[in-house]
Amino acid sequence: MKNKKESSFSRFDLLSEEIVFTILDFLHQNPCDIKSFSLVCSSFHAIESRHRRFLKPLRSEHFPKLFARYRHISNLDLSLCPRITDASLGAIAAGCKEALRSIDLSRSSFFSHAGLSSLVANCSNLVEIDLSNAAELRDTAAAAVAEARNLERLWLVRCKSITDIGIGCIAVGCRKLRLLSLKWCLGIGDLGVGLIAVKCKGLRSLDLSYLPITNKCLSQILELQHLEDLVLEGCFGIDDDRLTAPKLGCKSLETLDMSSCQNVSYVGLTSLTSAVGSLRQLILSYGSRVDLALANSLQSLSTLQCIKLDGCQVTCSGLKAIGNLCISLKELSLSKCIGVTDEGLSSLVTKHKYLQKLDITCCRKITHVSLAHITNSCTSLVSLKMESCTSVSAEAFVLIGQRCQLLEELDLTDNEIDDEGLKSISSCLQLSSIKLGICLNITDEGATHIGISCSKLREIDLYRSAGITDSSILAISRGCPVLEMINIAYCTSISDTSLIALSKCTKMSTLETRGCPLVTSLGLAAIAVGCKQLTRLDIKKCVNIDDGGMIPLSHFSQNLNQINLSYTNVTDLGLLSLARISCLQSMTLLHREGVTPAGLAAALLACSGLTKVKLQASFKSLLPPWLFEHLEARGCSLQWREKVFQAELDPKCWKLPLVDLE
Numbered sequence: 241m242k243n244k245k246e247s248s249f250s251r252f253d254l255l256s257e258e259i260v261f262t263i264l265d266f267l268h269q270n271p272c273d274i275k276s277f278s279l280v281c282s283s284f285h286a287i288e289s290r291h292r293r294f295l296k297p298l299r300s301e302h303f304p305k306l307f308a309r310y311r312h313i314s315n316l317d318l319s320l321c322p323r324i325t326d327a328s329l330g331a332i333a334a335g336c337k338e339a340l341r342s343i344d345l346s347r348s349s350f351f352s353h354a355g356l357s358s359l360v361a362n363c364s365n366l367v368e369i370d371l372s373n374a375a376e377l378r379d380t381a382a383a384a385v386a387e388a389r390n391l392e393r394l395w396l397v398r399c400k401s402i403t404d405i406g407i408g409c410i411a412v413g414c415r416k417l418r419l420l421s422l423k424w425c426l427g428i429g430d431l432g433v434g435l436i437a438v439k440c441k442g443l444r445s446l447d448l449s450y451l452p453i454t455n456k457c458l459s460q461i462l463e464l465q466h467l468e469d470l471v472l473e474g475c476f477g478i479d480d481d482r483l484t485a486p487k488l489g490c491k492s493l494e495t496l497d498m499s500s501c502q503n504v505s506y507v508g509l510t511s512l513t514s515a516v517g518s519l520r521q522l523i524l525s526y527g528s529r530v531d532l533a534l535a536n537s538l539q540s541l542s543t544l545q546c547i548k549l550d551g552c553q554v555t556c557s558g559l560k561a562i563g564n565l566c567i568s569l570k571e572l573s574l575s576k577c578i579g580v581t582d583e584g585l586s587s588l589v590t591k592h593k594y595l596q597k598l599d600i601t602c603c604r605k606i607t608h609v610s611l612a613h614i615t616n617s618c619t620s621l622v623s624l625k626m627e628s629c630t631s632v633s634a635e636a637f638v639l640i641g642q643r644c645q646l647l648e649e650l651d652l653t654d655n656e657i658d659d660e661g662l663k664s665i666s667s668c669l670q671l672s673s674i675k676l677g678i679c680l681n682i683t684d685e686g687a688t689h690i691g692i693s694c695s696k697l698r699e700i701d702l703y704r705s706a707g708i709t710d711s712s713i714l715a716i717s718r719g720c721p722v723l724e725m726i727n728i729a730y731c732t733s734i735s736d737t738s739l740i741a742l743s744k745c746t747k748m749s750t751l752e753t754r755g756c757p758l759v760t761s762l763g764l765a766a767i768a769v770g771c772k773q774l775t776r777l778d779i780k781k782c783v784n785i786d787d788g789g790m791i792p793l794s795h796f797s798q799n800l801n802q803i804n805l806s807y808t809n810v811t812d813l814g815l816l817s818l819a820r821i822s823c824l825q826s827m828t829l830l831h832r833e834g835v836t837p838a839g840l841a842a843a844l845l846a847c848s849g850l851t852k853v854k855l856q857a858s859f860k861s862l863l864p865p866w867l868f869e870h871l872e873a874r875g876c877s878l879q880w881r882e883k884v885f886q887a888e889l890d891p892k893c894w895k896l897p898l899v900d901l902e
Contacts (some may be wrong), residue, residue, distance in 0.1 A: 307335025322875030324348035326355030333362035342368035353380040372397035382406030386413030404432035411439040421447040450474040480508035497523040510537035525550035535561030546571035559584035575601035586613040608636035615643040627653040637661030662686030666693040677703030684712035691715030713738035729754035739763030743770030761789030768792035787814030794820040806830035812839025819846035837862035
């Protein structure tokens with residue numbers, strides 16, 4: 241008989257902690273796996289605590305216990321916490337100390353400069369802080385951030401109350417900044433941006449979108465010797481005048497975004513591009529007319545690999561010139577451009593056989609001629625987006641599968657593609673995402689080919705594709721084991737059979753079954769049991785889903801973050817059961833006759849993690865005022881909708897309003 245010492249021996253005792261850490265590194269993609277590991281025994285529990293570096297908590301009230309267990313957290317994501325106070329930041333400061341290097345506060349609120357001061361003072365090794373959406377923070381908060389001397393990356397998106405004074409403090413204090421985003425910081429102007437340019441010489445990435453800046457600070461920005469990414473989207477104060485200055489130059493710049501800069505024409509662009517010879521990506525969306533003159537302003541950009549002209553008015557001569565001058569293009573976006581024709585597009589793509597990404601969304605004038613030239617010339621395409629190219633005939637889509645077999649992403653929403661086209665496309669074995677919404681000519685026959693052949697598919701959108709039934713969904717669920725997202729909204733022939741089949745796709749994170757009247761609680765229960773990683777669920781207008789579907793969700797779907805219950809038969813009981821889902825943050829509940837004001841109030845109180853709830857406006861006068869105050873104090877916002885119930889249109893009629901938008 242073995243003695244007690246021998247019987248307690250485990251082979252895992254032979255493994256060093258470093259080896260176990262390596263094993264844990266392979267489990268990081270699925271939190272459930274890591275949790276299971278830590279529950280094996282007290283030894284594994286302790287090892288997992290020492291190994292963990294990233295933490296994404298749900299409740300700030302648990303911080304003391306969390307940081308007592310996890311003492312080596314370097315990356316803290318608080319985007320799921322609805323309420324972060326100064327006391328919360330104090331607990332983080334005391335628990336993490338010098339180990340903390342990155343903190344995300346982009347979805348947090350209720351803290352002030354005092355909490356930030358405590359955090360920065362105790363966590364001296366912070367290199368990354370995201371304060372996006374903290375609209376109430378003022379210059380005192382910016383001054384607190386300025387004490388983080390080692391800071392390298394800072395996001396202040398929509399911090400509208402910070403002014404030049406506050407950003408000046410950051411410029412003086414945070415000399416090591418490499419990335420700074422000031423998008424929508426409307427209180428910051430030329431003075432503040434100029435100080436950043438003068439003091440933070442090591443900047444690599446700078447986002448000044450929608451700032452009220454002018455040409456005055458632009459020359460200082462373009463003197464930064466290491467700047468690689470510059471975003472000037474919506475900077476309406478920048479124009480051609482000072483852009484013609486001969487001393488402008490930023491040789492390190494690789495990405496320039498001047499979207500919606502309506503006052504910059506080819507004149508200013510010529511001067512600017514001549515000074516940034518290493519530019520690889522240029523974004524001019526919703527800007528000046530793309531004609532021959534503008535295209536000629538790009539002739540010095542021999543290294544340009546990506547150009548985005550979304551929403552611009554383009555000419556045939558402009559597209560032809562871009563094809564001739566931008567010889568290294570790998571990515572081109574012409575989404576929603578007015579003026580794209582077969583002649584211009586065909587001429588451009590024939591010059592770029594190494595093009596990898598092409599977006600021609602809503603280019604309604606192009607026909608099969610363009611698609612023939614695209615597929616013939618650009619056989620290296622990995623991404624093709626051509627939503628609403630409604631003049632392309634069904635026969636042309638066969639060419640995609642015959643010639644572009646490296647495709648990984650394909651968007652054919654609202655097109656004339658039919659089953660023959662899908663059969664051809666099924667030969668694109670690398671396909672991971674395909675969108676076929678509002679494709680009224682496809683049926684189970686074509687979708688089944690995709691399901692059988694495209695085993696790497698992670699995302700498929702069949703929104704309002706009325707010819708799809710359970711048959712093809714069965715093929716997709718069997719043939720696509722890594723499927724993460726499926727949209728079968730308004731595919732009215734879909735039933736529980738499809739949901740039961742999809743429950744075998746264990747990586748499923750997003751399911752949209754809106755407007756599927758044959759789906760019931762039975763199918764939803766199967767999804768809850770089988771798809772443990774489900775985070776988003778839309779069952780709006782699934783009128784046969786009731787409380788029987790909510791109970792399994794509450795037990796098994798503990799990762800559920802967002803749910804739409806509008807027009808279902810869920811009552812107070814089902815709504816209250818969702819309180820068991822600790823991750824639940826967003827809920828939409830419109831036109832629910834089975835939910836009473838008392839039941840709704842109880843559910844809102846019980847679901848303590850909610851940060852956003854959309855409700856029918858009729859509920860507003862029926863709920864007590866103290867409830868609104870309590871939810872607001874907890875970090876939850878209520879959004880009221882006056883939407884009137886609308887009967888569903890026939891799918892073929894639904895497309896009619898989209899005809900001939902140009």
